[in-house]
Every structure is written in C-alpha cells, then in structure tokens.
Amino acid sequence: MDVEQRLFSDLTLLSVERPGRYLGREWNSVVKPDREIRYTVALAFPDIYEVGMSHLGLRILYGLLNAIPGVQAERVFLPWPDMGRKLKELGIPLFSLERKKPVSSFDLLGVSLQHELSYTSVLYLLDLSGIPLRQDERDERFPIVLGGGPCTMNPEPLVPFFDAFFIGEAEEVLGDIVRFLMEMKGRKRETVLSELSRFPGVYVPSVSQQVPIQRQIVWDLERAFFPRQTLVPYVSIVHDRVAVEIARGCTRGCRFCQAGMIYRPKRERSPEQVIEIALKLLETSGYEEISLLSLSSTDYSCIEELVEKLSCLLEPYRVNVSLPSLRMDTFSVNLAKSLKRVRKSTLTFAPEAGTERLRNVINKGLRDEEILAAAESAFSSSWQEIKLYFMIGLPLEREEDIRGIALTVREILAVGKSFRKDAKVHLSIAAFIPKPHTPFQWVPQERKENLQAKMNFLKDLLRPLGSSVRYHWSSFEMSQIEALLARGDRKLSRVIERVYKKGGILENWQEHFAFKRWEEALGEEGIDFASYLYRERSFDEVFPWEHISCGVSKAFLREEYERACRGILGPPCLPGGRCTQCGVCKDGKVSIPNTIS
Amino acid sequence: MGKFRYRIQYRKLVPFHLLSHLDIYRMWERAFRRARIPVLYSQGFNPRPLFSFPFATPLGIESKAEYFEVFCGEPIPPWELKERLSSEVPEELGIESVCALASFDLPLQKVIRGIVYTFFFQESFPLELPSLPEGITVLESREEIPSVISFLFEGKQMLWSPLKLVSFLVTECCWPFPKRILKERIVV
Numbered sequence: 001m002d003v004e005q006r007l008f009s010d011l012t013l014l015s016v017e018r019p020g021r022y023l024g025r026e027w028n029s030v031v032k033p034d035r036e037i038r039y040t041v042a043l044a045f046p047d048i049y050e051v052g053m054s055h056l057g058l059r060i061l062y063g064l065l066n067a068i069p070g071v072q073a074e075r076v077f078l079p080w081p082d083m084g085r086k087l088k089e090l091g092i093p094l095f096s097l098e099r100k101k102p103v104s105s106f107d108l109l110g111v112s113l114q115h116e117l118s119y120t121s122v123l124y125l126l127d128l129s130g131i132p133l134r135q136d137e138r139d140e141r142f143p144i145v146l147g148g149g150p151c152t153m154n155p156e157p158l159v160p161f162f163d164a165f166f167i168g169e170a171e172e173v174l175g176d177i178v179r180f181l182m183e184m185k186g187r188k189r190e191t192v193l194s195e196l197s198r199f200p201g202v203y204v205p206s207v208s209q210q211v212p213i214q215r216q217i218v219w220d221l222e223r224a225f226f227p228r229q230t231l232v233p234y235v236s237i238v239h240d241r242v243a244v245e246i247a248r249g250c251t252r253g254c255r256f257c258q259a260g261m262i263y264r265p266k267r268e269r270s271p272e273q274v275i276e277i278a279l280k281l282l283e284t285s286g287y288e289e290i291s292l293l294s295l296s297s298t299d300y301s302c303i304e305e306l307v308e309k310l311s312c313l314l315e316p317y318r319v320n321v322s323l324p325s326l327r328m329d330t331f332s333v334n335l336a337k338s339l340k341r342v343r344k345s346t347l348t349f350a351p352e353a354g355t356e357r358l359r360n361v362i363n364k365g366l367r368d369e370e371i372l373a374a375a376e377s378a379f380s381s382s383w384q385e386i387k388l389y390f391m392i393g394l395p396l397e398r399e400e401d402i403r404g405i406a407l408t409v410r411e412i413l414a415v416g417k418s419f420r421k422d423a424k425v426h427l428s429i430a431a432f433i434p435k436p437h438t439p440f441q442w443v444p445q446e447r448k449e450n451l452q453a454k455m456n457f458l459k460d461l462l463r464p465l466g467s468s469v470r471y472h473w474s475s476f477e478m479s480q481i482e483a484l485l486a487r488g489d490r491k492l493s494r495v496i497e498r499v500y501k502k503g504g505i506l507e508n509w510q511e512h513f514a515f516k517r518w519e520e521a522l523g524e525e526g527i528d529f530a531s532y533l534y535r536e537r538s539f540d541e542v543f544p545w546e547h548i549s550c551g552v553s554k555a556f557l558r559e560e561y562e563r564a565c566r567g568i569l570g571p572p573c574l575p576g577g578r579c580t581q582c583g584v585c586k587d588g589k590v591s592i593p594n595t596i597s
Numbered sequence: 598m599g600k601f602r603y604r605i606q607y608r609k610l611v612p613f614h615l616l617s618h619l620d621i622y623r624m625w626e627r628a629f630r631r632a633r634i635p636v637l638y639s640q641g642f643n644p645r646p647l648f649s650f651p652f653a654t655p656l657g658i659e660s661k662a663e664y665f666e667v668f669c670g671e672p673i674p675p676w677e678l679k680e681r682l683s684s685e686v687p688e689e690l691g692i693e694s695v696c697a698l699a700s701f702d703l704p705l706q707k708v709i710r711g712i713v714y715t716f717f718f719q720e721s722f723p724l725e726l727p728s729l730p731e732g733i734t735v736l737e738s739r740e741e742i743p744s745v746i747s748f749l750f751e752g753k754q755m756l757w758s759p760l761k762l763v764s765f766l767v768t769e770c771c772w773p774f775p776k777r778i779l780k781e782r783i784v785v
C-alpha cells in the first residue's frame with residue numbers, strides 16, 4: 001500500500017495535530033506525468049510546513065526547477081514530533097508532498113539552510129528519510145545532498161553531512177547545475193561530485209578546489225527568474241500571502257546585520273515589473289494580501305508611488321498591501337495612508353538600539369526626531385499599535401542605551417496618546433549575535449547572565465508604562481547556541497550529531513530547545529564553549545569561513561569595525577556609481593530602475 | 598449594489614477530509630477570487646466575505662453534503678457559478694449543486710431536520726446495538742453490526758460531531774474505532 005492509501009484515506013491521521021500540513025495537493029502544486037520525469041529534486045526545508053512554506057526562496061526555486069523539462073521538483077518539510085513518531089511507528093520514511101515519494105528515492109536533495117538552530121533538524125530530516133547522516137557513508141543509492149541559503153556563508157559545522165553547498169543566489173546557475181546533473185544521472189558519485197565542483201559558487205568539501213568560493217550574484221534582478229504562479233496552502237502558514245521581492249540587498253550596511261553584507265549590492269526590480277508580477281500572482285492564487293519584500297522597503301526608490309498604485313489597483317478586490325520592515329527615517333503619512341486602504345497590517349520598525357550614539361556604532365544612523373516623526377505618521381493615520389525591534393548585548397553598549405530603549409518607547413507612546421488614548425507599542429527584544437562576514441565578526445557575544453540582567457533592568461524601566469507596552473524577548477540560551485554555530489568550525493559537527501542523538505529536533509522552536517543537551521554534548525566532545533563565544537578575535541586570526549567569499553573584503557569589514565569603535569557612520573552602499581568600497585562590485589554593472597509610469 | 602444569494606452544495610472527500618473548517622473557508626474565499634466572482638464583504642476593520650456555513654464539519658469527516666450560502670454583488674446564473682467555481686477547486690472538493698435563493702428563503706439551519714452519517718468499520722462484528730443517545734437512530738438496523746452502518750442525527754443532536762458518537766460507542770459499548778466516517782446527506 002502506498003503512503004496516500006495508508007495515511008490519507010481514512011482516520012489514521014486524526015491523532016496527529018493539524019494533519020492538513022502533510023496533505024500537499026495545494027492549488028498550483030506541480031505534478032508532471034511519470035513519463036515526462038527524468039530527474040527528481042526534493043526541495044527540503046528543515047522545519048515544519050507552516051514555516052517552510054512561508055519562505056519565498058523555496059517558492060522561487062520550486063518554480064525555477066519545475067520549469068525545466070524533465071525535472072520534477074517536490075517539497076519536503078519536517079513533521080511535528082507527533083507525526084514523526086507516527087511515521088516511525090508505521091515504518092514510513094519521510095516523503096515529499098507532491099507525489100508522496102520517499103525522500104531517499106530522489107536524485108537530488110536540496111536543503112535550505114536559513115537558521116543555525118535548524119542544524120539538528122537537518123539530521124532529523126536525513127534520519128527520517130533513511131539517508132545516512134554522513135556524506136562518506138552514502139553511495140549511489142542515495143540522493144546528492146546540496147545545501148543552500150545564508151548559513152552556507154559558514155558551512156563548516158555542517159560539512160560532514162553534505163555532499164556540496166551552493167553559495168549565493170541560485171536563479172542564474174542552479175538551472176544549469178540541475179540540467180547537468182540530469183545528464184550525469186547514473187554516473188559514479190565521485191565523478192558527479194568532482195564535475196559539480198567546477199560550477200561557480202559550488203563548494204564540494206570532498207574535492208580540492210580553488211578558494212575562496214565566490215558567492216553567486218544575480219546582477220540584474222529584472223531579468224532574474226520570478227514565478228508567476230504560487231502555491232496556495234490550505235492550512236494557514238506563518239506568512240500567508242503573496243510575496244513579491246522588490247529589491248535585494250540593502251544600502252544601509254548596519255554592522256550587526258549579516259543580510260546587509262551577504263546580499264550586496266542593492267538591486268531593484270522595476271515598479272512596472274513588480275506590478276505585473278503582483279497582478280499575475282494574485283490572479284492565479286486568489287490570495288487576499290500581498291507583501292512587497294526587501295530588506296528595507298522604504299529604501300526602494302519609489303516606494304510611495306508603488307504602494308499607492310498597487311493599493312488602488314487592488315482595493316476593489318479587497319486585497320491589501322503590506323510591507324515587512326520599515327525605516328523610520330523615510331516612513332511617511334502618505335505611505336501609512338496607502339497601506340491601510342483595505343485592512344491594516346502590522347507596522348514594524350527596527351530602531352535596534354536605544355540611543356543615537358549606539359545607533360551610530362551599529363551604523364543604523366537614525367535620529368531621535370526621525371523615530372518620533374515615524375511614530376506620528378503611524379498613529380495619526382489611525383494605527384493603534386506599532387511594533388518595534390530592539391537588540392541588547394550590542395558591542396560598546398552602556399547602561400544609558402538600555403535606558404534609551406525605555407525612553408524611546410515612552411516618547412513614542414506620548415506621541416501616540418496625543419492621537420488616541422489607547423495607543424500601544426509592541427516591543428520585541430533580541431540578543432545581538434555576532435555573525436561571520438560582518439564588521440562585528442571579531443567581537444565577543446554577551447554572556448547570557450548579563451543579557452538576563454539587562455533584560456530585567458529594562459523590564460523595571462518599562463513597568464511604569466503599564467499595559468500600553470506589550471513586550472517579549474528571545475531566549476538567551478537559544479541565542480548562545482545560534483552564536484556558537486554561526487562562527488563555528490568543523491569540530492562542531494560532532495556536537496550537532498550528539499545533540500541530535502540526544503533528541504534535539506526542531507530546536508528553533510523554544511518548546512523543543514534544550515540548552516542542557518548542548519552543554520552535555522560540548523562536554524563530551526571536550527569543546528570549550530567560551531572560546532567560541534566570549535573571545536575577542538584578533539585581526540590576524542584566520543576564520544573558519546574564509547574559503548567562502550561573499551565579495552565584501554575583510555579589509556572593508558575591519559575598517560567598518562574600527563569606525564564602529566569610534567562611533568562614526570560608514571559609507572552607504574550605492575551601486576551603479578562605480579562604487580568599489582566594499583569589494584562586491586567590480587565594474588558597477590548593476591541596474592537600478594527608478595521610474596514609475 | 599444588489600445582493601444576490603446562492604446556496605452551494607459541495608463535497609469534501611478523501612484526502613481533503615483532513616482539512617479543518619477554517620481551511621475550507623479560506624479555500625472558498627480564494628477560489629471565488631480566482632474565479633473573479635464578486636462576493637460581498639462585511640463592513641468594519643477586517644472585512645470578510647459574506648459566506649455563511651450552517652455547520653462546521655469536523656476535521657476527519659468525509660462529506661457529500663457540505664453547504665454554504667454566499668452573497669454576490671451581481672446576478673450570475675447558478676450553472677455559470679457552478680462552472681466557474683468548479684474549475685478553481687480540486688475534484689474532491691467539487692461542487693454538487695448551486696441554487697439561487699430569494700431573500701425570503703429560510704437559511705438552511707432553519708429547514709434542516711436531520712443529518713445522515715455513515716460509519717465504515719474494518720469488518721462487521723458481533724455486538725448488539727446499544728441504546729443510543731436521544732435524537733440518534735440507526736437506519737436499517739440488523740442482527741449484527743455490519744461493517745457499514747448509517748446513523749440519523751436529529752434535533753439538538755444535529756450539532757453533535759459524529760466523533761462524539763464514536764467516543765460514546767467506543768467507551769460505553771466497546772465498539773472499535775471506525776476507519777472512515779462519511780456525512781451522507783441532510784434531511785429537510
């Protein structure tokens with residue numbers, strides 16, 4: 001009996017939570033007839049359906065690969081533990097959503113690496129699929145396991161588990177790689193891997209290669225593949241809306257932000273194309289909301305015109321437009337007005353630090369007046385609550401900076417209350433984590449006891465504001481492990497394996513995370529946690545990730561770090577103007593359309 | 598703007614029995630939008646389409662008799678509504694019938710008298726039929742319990758989930774858990 005029969009034809013799955021997430025069959029899912037399929041790709045996201053389906057990159061690759069004749073790409077997500085147990089109990093290996101085929105039967109298994117805390121989940125994925133965890137234990141019977149996504153900027157802790165990594169943006173190269181693998185199908189694994197290592201941006205640890213491996217960059221976003229059709233899930237997912245990427249990269253260069261470095265340079269899609277894509281996706285999906293994605297929406301050249309035009313076009317269909325992240329220095333009343341035409345989505349701002357001084361250290365460069373002006377635009381346009389992101393544990397942070405967070409919130413509330421009595425702020429506090437390929441890659445991570453103390457101090461300061469402020473903070477234990485793995489080396493792979501064997505799965509979910517497992521595993525491997533986390537790196541230290549290049553030079557990062565210590569702002573990323581500041585652009589070949597008709 | 602009312606009967610067959618009521622609601626909202634059928638929306642901060650589902654069939658239950666009513670902003674012949682919507686949903690969730698309602702037509706909740714559910718067991722088993730909760734009767738009772746048996750839920754019991762009857766039968770009467778449950782039809 002096949003999986004369809006065993007699990008989806010009766011009441012068997014009544015005992016698991018939300019069985020709809022294992023069903024597949026969504027509108028716009030792709031199943032080709034068997035006779036047309038020559039090569040199969042499993043696109044795996046090491047988290048549950050609701051999270052994985054919210055990731056735009058996966059949807060882009062799904063469209064990209066399924067557009068290749070002969071290729072069938074299918075999605076794979078992790079089961080929630082109850083379903084994981086059920087599968088084990090019934091002896092059913094992990095299967096894809098489209099054709100319910102065992103993951104181990106695919107030719108290629110692509111794994112999206114978005115977050116360090118998903119590393120143990122990668123092992124869970126392999127294990128549930130019946131694929132040996134270690135690369136050197138796998139032969140031709142198993143798929144080639146290829147990692148991709150931002151975590152490949154330092155793949156070292158994962159090296160023993162993967163055959164290869166793809167570094168950077170996939171739109172231009174991945175299609176060729178898969179077509180090539182299709183031709184190589186049936187050849188010996190070593191041969192395939194060594195051929196694969198000749199592609200740009202591909203890191204194959206078992207083959208000796210010329211280093212550094214260069215991150216692949218799509219120079220012209222306008223010509224990059226973007227799907228015109230998107231999957232419409234039945235169960236509600238985290239980001240349940242159409243997403244159109246309007247820009248990639250960010251001009252700001254905040255020093256803590258890895259995305260701001262590893263997605264350079266900033267590129268834009270023209271407003272005409274954004275609108276064309278948006279309308280097609282909405283027509284073919286029937287979604288009620290569309291989100292315009294970029295690292296910093298308000299930095300898009302003509303964001304106000306774009307949002308206004310799109311909102312007007314979509315209002316009759318009751319489709320609303322939302323923006324994920326807004327810069328406070330460029331947020332305006334006009335934008336606020338366009339955003340609430342149909343229904344109001346949450347407004348989110350990220351001042352990140354509590355004082356101008358610290359915001360200069362991290363290169364956020366946001367003035368107090370700008371923060372208050374943005375708050376005024378939001379509350380005066382009848383928003384009742386705004387959401388704010390702050391970090392604690394930043395380098396060079398002082399007590400006044402923590403006070404500054406509370407002060408900023410108080411002032412924002414005062415502005416809000418002048419428009420409506422019930423004005424509220426939703427505050428989200430995260431611990432700063434030093435990431436590779438950023439100007440702060442040299443700095444130590446704050447100890448969790450200190451983070452806790454700072455958080456308690458902040459809570460005391462917020463108390464007088466009462467119920468006008470809702471706040472939550474990330475788990476500091478989780479951020480310690482994220483920090484450990486982010487700047488980790490190959491030795492940590494053994495720790496990851498031990499943590500998995502102790503039951504560590506879905507660890508980016510607080511309810512599944514256990515610090516104790518990591519402490520034990522590190523102890524068993526005799527690895528000193530503190531030397532990864534709390535050590536200030538010297539400038540001549542060679543990092544474990546230096547064979548991977550995101551294009552930004554180490555010299556630029558160091559200059560930026562030195563500027564941070566002096567509290568001065570760095571140069572903005574301004575592509576097109578023959579800027580060669582950071583090293584990414586060689587000849588200014590970046591297109592930035594900036595008109596709207 | 599005019600207000601045109603329709604009653605839609607659709608199926609919810611395997612494997613879509615694993616979707617919740619809310620999932621189905623969202624699916625219809627999006628299917629209407631794909632089909633470009635102008636549904637009327639509620640007023641207020643968070644406008645929702647004017648759908649009304651008389652009963653929420655619980656997750657796990659297959660059905661040939663799902664219903665909802667919808668208000669549209671334009672008159673559309675029922676056959677056309679059926680055709681346009683049918684091409685926007687999977688076969689197993691397909692439409693059985695569409696009928697246009699007049700404003701004085703009572704909503705389904707007011708005219709329905711009973712619901713028939715069929716239970717499918719692995720095999721027939723030698724047990725006597727217990728005395729069932731009031732409002733629930735067996736259609737075609739026989740000597741032993743066959744592998745397929747239908748129950749009629751009437752009165753207040755129409756609001757019962759068939760799974761509630763299952764748990765009654767399993768705990769009070771030692772019946773096995775059915776393999777499948779199908780909402781067969783409604784009685785008006």
Ligand code: SF4
Nearest residue numbers: 265573575579582585
């Ligand atoms: S070289 Fe200049 S424009 Fe190009 S990514 Fe770096 S900072 Fe941006």
